[in-house]
Amino acid sequence: RLTETGVEVAAEDLAPLLELDPSDLRRQMRDGAVTTRYEVGQDADAGRFRVTFQSADWRVRFTCASDGTVLKRLRNRRGG
Template identity: 55%
Template sequence: MKIDMQTGEPVIDAADLAGLLDLTPDEVRDRMRGGRITTRLETGADDDAGKMRLSFFHDDMRVRLTCSEDGTVLKTLRTRTGQR
């Protein structure tokens, strides 16, 4: 899996995110448009310079992708966080 960074903003394929959130790609699109899936982007500093962390939140699920500067996913973490 790779995050598209061509526009300077991270873009993930809906099918890739759907698999991580146990949804269909159409559900991902609809829930992102409706604000039910939210995101946070963090960029690395110091020892983590050149990396980014992209987090997706949906209901009680958090998916965190740690990526290189070019969008290559280095690590994936899925956790249940309790109802938001």
């Protein structure tokens, strides 16, 4: 969901995509082992945003409409 301070994704929804338990996801995010990148669409992609979560093994990217609706989800194993 989109908030005033950025994007919020429930750990219970994201953790399985990164093959982590929600508590491990929260800990790894605090420790910097799981990182997040937020991008705002430009030109043809104006009104959309993209958020990417990366762990040691996985990259999960959501492309969303301005209201936070997920338009596309991409999941790739890293380093393989």
